[in-house]
Amino acid sequence: MSGFWNDWSARRRAMFVLAAGIILMLCGGAYYFLALKDFVPIYEKLSLEQTAKVTEKLDELKVKYELAEDGTVVKVEREQLPEIKVKLAAYNFLFDGATGFELFDEADYGMTEFSQKINYQRALQGELTRTIMALDKVKYARVHLVLPKSTLFKHQEEKPKASVTLLLEEGGTLSVDEITGIRNLVASSVSGLSNDMVTILNHKGVSLTENETAEQQLIGRQLKGKNSLEQYFQQKVNALLVPVFGPQNFVVKVDVSLNHQKVERVRETLLPFMDTGKGGIVSRNSNRKYDENDQSGKKQSAKLSTENVEEQYRYGKEVESLLDEGGSIQHISVSVVVPKWASKEQLSQVEALISSATGINPDRGDSIVVAPLGDSGLEVESAVGDSYEAAMMEPSEVDESTPSVVVTDSIDLQPEGVLWNSKVTLQNIVVLLGGISLLLVVALLFTLTRKSSTEKLSRDERELLLEDVRKWLAAAD
16 A cells, blocks of 8 residues: 555645545535424424423333424324323323313213213313314414303203414414314314304404305305306416416406396286187176167067177186396406407407307407417516415405405426425435435546646656667668
8 A cells, every 4th residue: 555655646646645634524414404303293282381292202111312393393203103102192192282081981970970970071171172173274372261050941041152363373364264263173073052152362352253144145145156257267268378378478367247137037828728729708688688679669570789798707827036136247357368468369369269269249249359469478567566476375265355366277386397295205315315426436536546747757768768769760870
């Protein structure tokens, strides 16, 4: 080894030391990442009291753990997660919001009736808390139930009540449908509890369940139906225009006016008897007048002078009652913004396609406008603003306050031509470090083993080489 080292030049020695140092650093980094443990959550959304109990038990079991999100999340090593779950379950560490019906796992049969009712109420509150906290937007929840005493006299019974306090995730909001769903959940879980007796508050004490009047509920349903129809027509137009202009290159706006007037019509039709075209005869009166004397005053046989016949018919009757609940389409307006480079022929074809797809009826007052505005999709996108994601939701998920602006499809932020995009995982890092180390080793071996073509000759070697050249030249002459 010392012979090789002495034969190497200073440049080779420096390269060897540098390569060896880099390889050692990469190996040390790979060992660090391989030895680094991957911690995963075992409990989430814990209160500080629950976190204290869990960490105390983990310390007792000598288990390594980490705390995250201000102490509300407890993490353990991924490899030990199943084993630790089983151990903590044996100590009744099943934190998922509150204590449920496991209160009765070790029931004391000598418990009084009052204590059993209190435990049942606590268990029911805990089960409801767990279910509500399972929702994505809910970070923490508390449920309080007021269960009245049962009496022999029904008119003296009090109605049950419930209150729910919610702490939402940062930036999270609940829609009207979600609030109604929570009210229905609580009301359906308690016997005799009605929806209007369930109060839902946020963490600031603001009520989320203001009781709406019948008129407000009607207006809300009408607006929801209007938005659903607009979204339906917008999606149909999007499906037509995406293949033509591509996503993110146009904007569609549909306005639907509905007729919510409730109309009741009663139509009465007379039915003739059989095929006679007339009704059945009910009565017939005949009045005849005879003339017995002629002008000379002589008595002659009586002659019929006048006859009046009165007949009374009765027809059958058909009564048809028609009730129109309203909600029919009064007129539709469609506005489409397309790129500026669209030709007039394309505009006319697009207008015809949209008219056919949405059922535009000019006699009804429907209108459609297709305008080429904007030079690129970026200008169209800036005109849409933050309404893009809200407008692409399903009709059932659109809130009443959501603007009815739709851009065709979900925006793909990945550049064109990028075929692979994944998270940097531990395996990727190790493979990358191994590849770099292998390349460095190969480069080092190649550098150390190859002979330098530019190495200088010694003085004796030069003299010997010149002597050989002279001999070759003399022999040639």
